[in-house]
Amino acid sequence: MIQGLTSYQINFIRAICSGVYSDFGNKAVLEEYNWGSKSNISRIKESLLDKELIETHADGVYLEDPVFKMWFKLEYMK
Helix, strand or coil: CCCCCCHHHHHHHHHHHCCCCCCCCCHHHHHHHCCCCHHHHHHHHHHHHHCCCEEEECCEEEECCHHHHHHHHHHHCC
8 A cells, every 4th residue: 555655655644643633734743744845745645635545524634544554553653
């Protein structure tokens, strides 16, 4: 599922797994997850939506597959 993802996209998924579901443009969040500029956020989000890895709700952005979230946490957030 993550093959071919950019480092920005992986960092976006890492943020979601860490509990960041909204306010991705916050300066502290931008710096912690290294997305470059605020304009990158919409491109990252759009590409992950197209790959059906994330979904948007009124209260934020979430991973579509809870099993993927558990796997990602085990493999990428050690």
